[in-house]
Structures are given as structure tokens and as C-alpha cells.
Amino acid sequence: MASSRSLEQNGNYSSVTVFVLLGLSDEKEIQLRLFSLFLGTYLVTLIWNLGLILLIRMDTHLHTPMYFFLSFLSCIDICYSTSISPRMLSDLFKKEKTIPFVACATQYFVADWMGLTECCLLAAMAYDRYVAIGRPLQYSTIMAPQLCGKMVAGAYVSGLISSVSLTVSCFSLFYCGPNIIQHFLSDFLKIISLSCSNPFISQMILLLVATIFGCGSLFIILFSYGFIVTSILKISSSKGSAKAFNT
Numbered sequence: 098m099a100s101s102r103s104l105e106q107n108g109n110y111s112s113v114t115v116f117v118l119l120g121l122s123d124e125k126e127i128q129l130r131l132f133s134l135f136l137g138t139y140l141v142t143l144i145w146n147l148g149l150i151l152l153i154r155m156d157t158h159l160h161t162p163m164y165f166f167l168s169f170l171s172c173i174d175i176c177y178s179t180s181i182s183p184r185m186l187s188d189l190f191k192k193e194k195t196i197p198f199v200a201c202a203t204q205y206f207v208a209d210w211m212g213l214t215e216c217c218l219l220a221a222m223a224y225d226r227y228v229a230i231g232r233p234l235q236y237s238t239i240m241a242p243q244l245c246g247k248m249v250a251g252a253y254v255s256g257l258i259s260s261v262s263l264t265v266s267c268f269s270l271f272y273c274g275p276n277i278i279q280h281f282l283s284d285f286l287k288i289i290s291l292s293c294s295n296p297f298i299s300q301m302i303l304l305l306v307a308t309i310f311g312c313g314s315l316f317i318i319l320f321s322y323g324f325i326v327t328s329i330l331k332i333s334s335s336k337g338s339a340k341a342f343n344t
Contacts, residue, residue: 113273115195115276116283118188120189120194120281132189139183139186146171146172165242169249169252174215177207177211181208181282184204184282185282188281201278204282205284209263209264210256213260214253214255214257227324230329230341267299270289270296271292272291
């Protein structure tokens with residue numbers, strides 16, 4: 098284990114500066130299959146989302162709030178996948194899958210930032226559809242470009258602040274060993290379980306962020322689409338209902 102981590106003496110303890118990721122499998126045949134599978138998935142994700150962003154930017158008919166949000170959602174998918182996939186793919190062929198402490202913190206920060214931002218953005222997109230169905234005559238006035246820009250900026254800033262708080266609370270803990278993470282990425286719960294200090298505050302911050310972003314976004318999405326379904330069911334004409342469902 099000493100060969101797979103760097104140690105700095107601190108009294109009677111050691112400070113871990115390198116973590117070891119166990120990865121998905123140690124069998125070469127399975128690793129080759131996983132590499133092909135995940136590389137293909139990653140490339141499809143990149144090509145699909147980049148193509149979608151370019152299409153939305155180039156086609157003026159798609160310059161609407163829904164596609165505006167969708168372009169940023171595609172950007173988030175690219176950043177999230179890139180924060181995890183390249184290292185995971187390279188680790189499949191490494192005997193010792195080590196990741197420096199700072200790199201581990203960076204990977205977690207970016208992935209968490211993108212994940213939390215996506216929750217907010219999905220809630221914003223649900224609200225956009227709520228306005229489109231509930232107030233169609235006022236839609237263009239309510240969902241003005243200024244509001245859409247503020248909603249996207251708010252999603253990114255909220256995700257950033259929460260990700261910083263989680264990253265700091267996790268990686269400010271003291272790690273004296275072991276340094277083996279039973280995962281292929283920097284996972285919050287897996288990491289704090291290795292801490293030599295009390296992770297209670299970190300766990301409470303995680304619970305708070307998960308409740309606010311997870312439950313909050315879910316509530317907005319369910320409320321918005323619940324209202325949409327109720328509104329559509331009240332439409333008497335089948336043509337009007339079909340148009341509303343399409344929207």
C-alpha cells in the first residue's frame with residue numbers, strides 16, 4: 098500500500114496525497130470490452146451534444162427559451178462526461194489507478210457542479226413548459242431573454258456555490274490512510290469514509306444540498322407537469338389537447 102500513495106509525516110500520523118481507484122475490473126478481457134463500450138458512449142455524447150448546440154445556434158427557428166435551456170443542458174452533459182470519462186478510460190489499462198489528492202478534489206468539484214446545475218436547469222425547463230401551457234398569450238413576455246439568461250446564470254451560480262461547499266467540507270478532512278477508493282471516480286461518500294476525522298459536518302452539508310437541489314427540483318418539475326396535465330385534460334377539443342401535448 099505504501100507504493101500506491103505518497104505520505105507526509107505529521108506527528109504519529111501520515112497525510113495521504115494520492116488516492117487509489119479500484120476501477121471496474123482487473124480482468125483484461127473485460128477491460129477491453131468496457132473500454133470500447135464507454136469510449137463509444139463518450140464519443141456519442143460529445144458528438145450529439147456538440148451537434149445539438151451548433152444546430153440551435155445556427156437555426157433561428159430554434160432561438161426560443163426551450164432550446165436556449167437545452168443548449169446549456171447539452172453543455173453541462175459535455176462537461177460532466179469529460180470530468181469523468183477520460184480518466185476512467187485511461188485507468189482501465191493502468192495497473193495502479195492512482196489519482197492525486199488535488200486531481201480527485203477537482204474531478205469531484207466539476208462533476209458535482211455540473212450535476213447540481215443540471216438539477217436547477219431541469220426545474221427551469223419545467224417552469225418554461227408550465228408558462229407555455231398555462232399562460233400561452235403571455236409566454237413571450239414572461240419568458241423574455243433577460244429572464245432566461247438570469248435563470249441559467251442562477252442555476253450555474255447555485256451549483257457552483259453548493260459544489261464549493263461540498264468539496265471544501267470533504268477535502269478539508271484529515272486523511273491518514275487507507276487511501277483506496279472503491280469506485281472508478283471521486284465519490285463523496287466513498288472518500289469521507291476514508292477520513293481519520295469526524296465527517297459529521299460534511300454529511301450534514303451533503304444532506305442539506307441533496308434535499309434542496311434534489312427535492313426542490315423534483316417538486317418544481319412535478320408541480321409544473323402536474324399543472325400541465327390538469328390543464329390539458331380541461332381542454333374540450335381533441336385538436337387543442339393534441340397541440341398542448343405537443344407543446
